[in-house]
Amino acid sequence: MVEANFHPFRAACADAGNEVQRGIATYRALTGVPPEEADIATDSNFDCHVLASILAAASMDxxxxxxxxxxxxxxxxxxxxxxxxxxxxKVSEQLLAFKCDENDEIAMVRDLLLKQRSTEGRIGSWLAAMIARRAIEPNHLWEDLGLRNRGELSRLLSRHFAPLAARNNNNMRWKRFFYRALCEDEGLVMCTTPVCTQCNEFNLCFGEESGESRMAERRRDVLLRTARPVISVDWPV
Incomplete structure (x- = not known):
């Protein structure tokens, strides 16, 4: 039995190398493979990949x-x-006793997702809470969920929160879309112009969201640093 406060699930050093190792170790401990080798062909495999990715990203923080x-x-x-x-x-007694102190912003996004669940079981409520918490992090949402690309986030939302995902018919960035949906549901107007193409913030809502995943990017940076030759200079005295 593995204690959940040992390596892949405990906070370790905060330097970039340990961040990467911690995230990959967490994902691999849960799935048996590194993130880049994940088989997501079936819905059940995809769900496990998503959950492991989120926990890996959270462990990196x-x-x-x-x-x-x-x-x-x-x-x-x-x-x-x-x-x-x-x-x-086996989750340690210390972690079992942990209760989340969520703020209003997290609660609003979580409740938005909870009302739009499209799958059975507890996974929808877990994902709603996890997505809402990770949405307050500063990067693209797919990155802070530990996913490999935006397409995986779109698949996740279409699978587990289909009614909400279907409303994003213009492919707006998901984090921005959540807040726009919250405003619309409350009868408020978030946007300064009625037509998106006329808005000065168009690129904030619809801009490119491609790039490397957090783990892949940081792993690459670490490898580049360790591969860089060290040059010593003997200064005259």
Whole structure:
């Protein structure tokens, strides 16, 4: 039995190398493969990939894993037991007692997602909480969820929150779309112009979201640093 406060699930050093190693180790401990080798052909495999990715990204941030992932300790234990039973992770008593102190912003996004669930079981409620928590991080949402590209985020939302995903028919950035949906549901207007193409913030809502995943990018940076030759200079005295 593996304690969930040992290496892949505990906060370690905050330098970039350990961040990458911690994220990859967390993902691999849960799935048995590195993120780039994930098989997501079936919905069940895709769900496990998504959950492992979010937990890996949360572990890279340091601090208490449940808080970074948006779950209570008991929710984290239930998720691990249900979706990764073969790993045999036992959540420590300290983490079990953890309760999330969510702010209003997180709660609003979580409730928006909860109202739009399209799959059965507890995974929808876990994902709603996890997505809402990760949405307050500064990068593209797919990056802060630890996913490999934006397409995986679109698939995730279309699968588990289909009614909400269907409303994004213009392919707006998902984080921006969440806040626009919240405003519309409250009868408010977030935008300064009625037509998106006439708006000065068009690129903020619809701009490019491609690039490397957080783990791939940081892993590459670490490899480049370690491969760089060290040049010593003997200064005259």
């Amino acid at each position: 340091g601090g208490a894993l449940p808080e970074r992932a948006g779950l209570s300790g008991h929710e984290l234990a239930a998720l691990l037991d249900h979706h990764f039973p073969s790993v045999g992770v």
